[in-house]
Amino acid sequence: MSEETTNSGCSEQACSSCASAGFCPSKKADLKEPSNAYSSIKKVIGVISGKGGVGKSLVTASLARMMKEKGYEVGILDADITGPSIPKMYGVHELAEGSEAGIFPCVAKDGTKLMSINLLLDDETSPVIWRGPVISGVVKQFWTDVIWNDLDYLFVDMPPGTGDVPLTVFQSLPVDGVVIVTSPQDLVQMIVKKAYNMASMMNIPVLGIVENYSYVKCPDCGKEIKVFGESHIDEIAAELNIPVLGKMPIDPAIAEAVEAEKIYATENPYLKDVEL
Numbered sequence: 572m573s574e575e576t577t578n579s580g581c582s583e584q585a586c587s588s589c590a591s592a593g594f595c596p597s598k599k600a601d602l603k604e605p606s607n608a609y610s611s612i613k614k615v616i617g618v619i620s621g622k623g624g625v626g627k628s629l630v631t632a633s634l635a636r637m638m639k640e641k642g643y644e645v646g647i648l649d650a651d652i653t654g655p656s657i658p659k660m661y662g663v664h665e666l667a668e669g670s671e672a673g674i675f676p677c678v679a680k681d682g683t684k685l686m687s688i689n690l691l692l693d694d695e696t697s698p699v700i701w702r703g704p705v706i707s708g709v710v711k712q713f714w715t716d717v718i719w720n721d722l723d724y725l726f727v728d729m730p731p732g733t734g735d736v737p738l739t740v741f742q743s744l745p746v747d748g749v750v751i752v753t754s755p756q757d758l759v760q761m762i763v764k765k766a767y768n769m770a771s772m773m774n775i776p777v778l779g780i781v782e783n784y785s786y787v788k789c790p791d792c793g794k795e796i797k798v799f800g801e802s803h804i805d806e807i808a809a810e811l812n813i814p815v816l817g818k819m820p821i822d823p824a825i826a827e828a829v830e831a832e833k834i835y836a837t838e839n840p841y842l843k844d845v846e847l
Contacts, residue, residue: 604711604743607673610719616726616847617749621762623731626783627752628656631728633839639681643723648713649687651730652706653699658687662832667691673718681835686717703735710736711743733769741773748778755799760807767811779816780808787821817842
């Protein structure tokens with residue numbers, strides 16, 4: 572045969588057009604992109620969810636705040652290109668600046684470094700109507716072209732699902748582990764397993780699960796009301812052999828801080844014991 576083959580017997584031509592080429596176990600090529608020459612990042616933590624609307628960005632910001640409170644240097648790479656929310660949560664609206672060396676992240680009031688597509692748009696309400704390959708390219712540039720300087724933790728807030736962007740992040744960035752965010756609905760078991768299985772296929776450690784919207788506490792009697800039904804997260808975590816990092820209720824104080832764009836001044840007591 573004239574065609575070169577992989578260890579699995581697939582031809583190189585076939586592999587290049589295969590939908591599973593990015594995580595085929597027979598392909599050992601390192602697709603990691605180099606970070607910016609002026610960046611030194613100790614740990615990259617991805618925050619993922621199998622579906623939208625579970626508060627993934629809130630959990631990302633809360634984890635970043637927690638590590639910042641512990642004295643670490645922290646950054647957030649907002650990889651949710653079509654639905655960015657991180658800058659607004661921190662009250663950051665100015666445009667990022669750059670030089671020949673790269674792009675400088677914006678800095679929130681608590682010192683957290685941020686990079687998001689909204690920090691590059693003249694109008695932050697303008698929709699980003701791009702196809703997958705363009706979006707994936709921008710995510711890569713947030714790693715290769717942004718001058719993060721010295722960071723202990725870089726949190727990557729990913730869009731929901733198991734599509735282009737999570738695949739790009741897992742392939743291109745040296746992700747040390749991921750946190751899965753979910754909610755209590757019955758549908759959750761399947762959704763969590765999708766996210767878990769994708770991370771496993773990409774050989775990325777799953778650090779644990781955070782459940783959001785676990786309950787709301789009655790302001791009069793203190794009773795916990797399970798708005799979305801009984802939680803099944805403990806059983807799922809036991810089945811997958813991963814820890815539950817926290818259960819977050821619907822907390823008006825945190826919601827108000829987000830609306831006031833002051834997440835940088837808020838502590839999330841429901842995640843205070845998380846170790847990353």
